Amino acid sequence: MNRKTITGIVLLGLLAVLPPIFIATGNAFYVDLTTRLVILAIAATSLNLVLGYGGLVSFGHAAFVGIGAYAVGIPAYHGIYGGGELIASFNGFYHIALAVILSALFALITGAICLRTKGVYFIMITMAFAQMVYYLFISLETYGADDGLVIDLRSELPLVNLDKPLQMYYFAFVSLLAALLIVRTIVRSRFGMVLQGAKGNPERMVTLGYNIYLYRLAAYVISGAMAGYAGALLGNFTTFISPDMMDWHRSGELMFMIILGGAATTLGPLMGSAAFIVVEEILSHYTVYWHLPFGLMLIAIVLFARGGVMGIITGKDKS
Amino acid sequence: MDYALLLVQTLNGVQLGLLLFLVASGLTLVFGILDFVNLAHGALYMLGAFICAWLTLALGNFLIAMVIAVPVTAGAGYLIERTVARPLYARDHLDQVLATFGLILVIDTMVHLVFGPEGIAVPLPAWLNGQLDFGANVILPTYRLLIIGFGILTAFGLFWMVTYTKIGMLIRAGASNRTMVSALGIDIQTLFAFVFALGAALAGLAGMLISPITEASIGMGNNIIITAFVVIIVGGIGSMKGAFIGAMLIGLIDTLGRSFLDTIFALFMSPAAAETSAPAISAMLIYIIMAAVLAVRPQGLFPPKAR
């Protein structure tokens, strides 16, 4: 086991035990922070499946997160303000199922189009489709347009009460463990080998008889569904949703987390999210202009990473 | 159908299309010739708007401010080319995307630091601030006509430059054959820097032109860049002609969609349903068009010849 893996496992261990300690020592604020970290890590893990293992630079993942969050927020809105009795009466399982199904569906439709293109087209088109969702929710006056929507009613689930911070946290944490396990299982499976083969050499994979388009689309849908799930958690956690969750800056941040932590590794996205949250927390503590050092850091990482960022992804800079 | 409104909105669509062309042409030039994806192109649009807005307030004259702000924005583009873009030409597109994403954060925050968090409204000189009455309910703001005139002039200038001048010939040669440019003994580095600065100037100019209508604000670049992406995806990345036609198409469809979609929908659905669905559909319209174009032609309408 290399040092990076060990660091990741230690981090996972800390996340398992720290929040109750935060509460006991009167630092409840940090529970919020770790909950956000864990939810972001799920989203980043989902992106890692396509970006890290599939080599598909999707710049629109925040849209899936947003769709997931609205899938919780809109039924909750109807639950309180009436109308839409059907969705409003759904409990948490239905909210989550709705989030997963809608984001998977969106991934299927947009992925079918995006994946016909390559390279920079793919980057721009994923970005554009995410922006489409962003503008769609801005146009929906009923659900708060660009002011967003307050969720007064969290999803109801058996056994856990998401209104309790610690239960919310552990629900997210267990979800993260599941997400990590799912992605790890997928990438090691025969499907995962094809996906990674198509990243390394698409021409070869086609010559072997693989219709790589379908494999990539499947990965894209799985990834979108997982990101939607993360969105459902995020909506329940923040109890406030707005189109800003889908701003393409959010997608850029998710990519950044993966690059920071190590793409195409199981725990990389988690470590990247942790680093991101810590950097954000520290920098924003000192200055409202924290995006400045943050941006400079991002530029420096790209400029000075040996073999470029793709080198980090394919592991060619390992030494 | 309200024909006066149709005429006015068509002109608004043309105006948006021309501004989009200014942004998209720089983007497509930089991508076509330098093979570089510049997410921060929208930040240059915003930077141009702020510099011009500040100068307008300082000097009291919008037009003089613009004359100074365009080369200043070009200078900023040149600086970015030297520091961030140049080391990344040979790199993967992902590297370029991430680095220029960082650049956006830097530029946005710098503008915030220097000019403050509020937008800056840009006052127009009185002679531009009026309206022209063409009769039959057709009343157009003078300034919008100026933007249209200015946009058309710039578009012509750009096509003329690319088609007839030596630098344009180099640009076209660079787009199709890098080694040839080098073989001709032309310094490709200088050419690249020029193209980048030109792109910055065009984006900045677009930002300046729009700022008296919308005011200069920090988020303005983030929205235009995606729309400009849609334009060049539809037009074909790297093609000047594609950028122009794509920009006009997107500008018109977006503007007309927003004003007439409810009327069109009301033709075949209940007015109430049209009322609620039209805003949502019109918000997504240009992306739907993009998807439709891609489904038929994944390389866009006018893919440039293979390099």
Next chain:
Amino acid sequence: MSSLLSITGLNKSFGGIKATDDVNLDVLEGELHAIIGPNGAGKTTLISQLSGALPPDTGSIMFNGQDITRAPAYGRAKLGITRSFQITSLVKDMSVLDNIALAVQAKQGHSFRFLKPARSIAPLRDEALTHLDAVGLADRADAPTVNLSHGEHRLMEIAIALASDAPLMMLDEPMAGLGPDESARMVTFLKTLKGKRTIVLIEHDMDAVFALADRISVLVYGHIIATGTPAEIRSNSAVRQAYLGEED
């Protein structure tokens, strides 16, 4: 013998260059058919059209009596056409065994199998190992592909072609860049394959070609100027003039 692959009136241009010029060719079941011709004659372009990597401008390609002219590349592979690449084309960031195992796995129909770890599926790994063994690379199975030499990469290409079980193998200059020993090994190896598969072989090494081929087609400027047995080709005056003559 019946023809396995039947090409009629195939044309392909790149801008002004006619890379494939009215090619008509039948490859018979079980034969080793060599295609020779100077550099730039259009040999690789021809193979790419047969494998589906490039669409032809006009013409038709029949395989096993089925029109595959417009079939996608992955579909042709499924029908039983495999190719090796002149410029080595492997998944560089995977291990040697992984590369071959992917070829074995491709025969399982589809790979939408998400649960079992691929590397723990014994039949996949075992079969891949036998193919590696056949080309003499078994001891390199777990090495990262990037670490192998050029010659070893060429052998991996062959192992992949073997693993595919395809009735039709198209090999694009398998001996390019190999030393004399490695070349000799490759020739011996191809001899053992003769008769078991139908092989289209592109090769510059004339000794190898004349030793191995049942029939030879000569391609010049995208056009086939002659097809025949090695003896016929050797004595063909047009070939001597256009091609073999230049050699010595």
